[in-house]
Amino acid sequence: MRFLPRLLRKFIRNGHLRLYDADGELREFGSGVDGPVVTVRLHDKALDWKLALNPELVAAEAYMDGTLTFEDGSDVHGLVELFSVNRSGLASAGSQKLLRRVWRGLKRWQQANPLGVAARHARHHYDLSEKFYRLFLDEGLNYSCAYFRDPQTDTLEQAQAAKLMHVAAKLRLEPGMRVAEIGSGWGSLAIQLARLGAEVTAINVSPEQIRVARRRVKQAGVADRVTFFERDYRELTGRFDRVVSVGMMEHVGVNHFDGYFGKVHDLLEPNGFAMIHAIGRMSPPGTTGPFIRKYIFPGGYVPALSEVFASLERVGLWACDAEILRLHYYWTIRHWRQRFAANREAARAIYDERFCRMWEFYLSAVELGFLNGSNMVFQLLLSRERDAVPVIRDYIVDDERSLLAPSKPARRRRSG
Structure with missing residues (x-):
């Protein structure tokens, strides 16, 4: 796992994330204070780069598809809360700044709502x-x-x-x-x-x-x-x-x-x-x-x-x-x-x-x-x-x- 840990180290400051990658290795991020403690297990190696590229969408889809699961009493609400209390850090990450510029450029196209x-x-x-x-x-x-x-x-x-x-x-x-x-x-x-x-x-x-x-x-x-x-x-x-x-x-x-x-x-x-x-x-x-x-x-x-x-x-x-x-x-x-x-x-x-x-x-x-x-x-x-x-x-x-x-x-x- 090369890409996702770089992003997580930059933006998770509040709370604590315990992450088991697809090989079963445990990685931990965050201070452990001012936020929830969440334990996540990934079941697909491709989530390393997919989550790093577009975490807001891919985390949801991985949970929906069952390739992201929870352990130790954690749940999806805790994961979303962890993202929520670290929102400013995620927005400031370099890859996310670029992604948001792309979204802003497509904003009017994405919100086109003509009749029908x-x-x-x-x-x-x-x-x-x-x-x-x-x-x-x-x-x-x-x-x-x-x-x-x-x-x-x-x-x-x-x-x-x-x-x-x-x-x-x-x-x-x-x-x-x-x-x-x-x-x-x-x-x-x-x-x-x-x-x-x-x-x-x-x-x-x-x-x-x-x-x-x-x-x-x-x-x-x-x-x-x-x-x-x-x-x-x-x-x-x-x-x-x-x-x-x-x-x-x-x-x-x-x-x-x-x-x-x-x-x-x-x-x-x-x-x-x-x-x-x-x-x-x-x-x-x-x-x-x-x-x-x-x-x-x-x-x-x-x-x-x-x-x-x-x-x-x-x-x-x-x-x-x-x-x-x-x-x-x-x-x-x-x-x-x-x-x-x-x-x-x-x-x-x-x-x-x-x-x-x-x-x-x-x-x-x-x-x-x-x-x-x-x-x-x-x-x-x-x-x-x-x-x-x-x-x-x-x-x-x-x-x-x-x-x-x-x-x-x-x-x-x-x-x-």
Whole structure:
């Protein structure tokens, strides 16, 4: 083994890695402090150069294929955590600097999501079995960041219900308002908004999600106030009092930000406003990691706030409010990962062992990206007119409390 040890000696400073190579020789790296202790065994000699060249992708694939295994009680979450707490060291390694320059050069090509291609990319992930997603999501099938008032005591169901109320309070709905939802998931937000009296037009490019969502709105008794269309956001027309998009902008791609926000602009009534909820990064613009790009979210990208606000400037939308949720998604995904682990055998019965290992790696990687990396979630209120959103944001808290106590209806004002 010649190549991999050179890389590991450079970047593993925190924690400790015990590595058995394909010949059975033990090699050790790291200080043993400020991180996990992980024991790994490699079963393929070619992993020496493959891991050294592209560790983020190859480590995942080797685990998926069984050529990388764990011993002494270690597991994939510990390995991903070890990478996570040494992230800065890995990024500074010479071979990785070169690889990232290549990725940046290919960024716009990798995130090309024209009509048709965007739908195919989304279906890759969202057209999986409803039964599978029910193994780890909350009862409402909310597959986006929850809102934890107390991460120690809130259940996942409570935190997801709180997220829906938080979004609804920001929208400041009045009965009969027309709402466009871009990226409707399995329908929980549409159901919530319809229960508050809105007329919801919801679009999605996943036929499986739409099938489930239509069934759920019927069961909830609001099918007369919610209409689902299998449609790309670029194909939606009309004018609406509110536009809401939760967990969809990550699939737009940097090439298409102006088109996305331009569509939001065009859909809004002059005195209407939009609420955009998406994953972002606090660091400068980057690229999508190779594992996530290849196996989980092809065409996806987590934007830097500088990219988001630059696009808003170009399309002429007011950014009326911004809230940054820093650890809420970490707490959310921790629940998902733990539930997935508890239901792993059921997941394997639906798909197979390799699929389960892929999802274990994915859930650990994104969870730790919100704990040790630069990821966070932003919620923006956007409008065409300066005063479409109340100028004092206290209304959000006031309306949220009123929504949580229906016997005390919220005061409604169109502007502040």
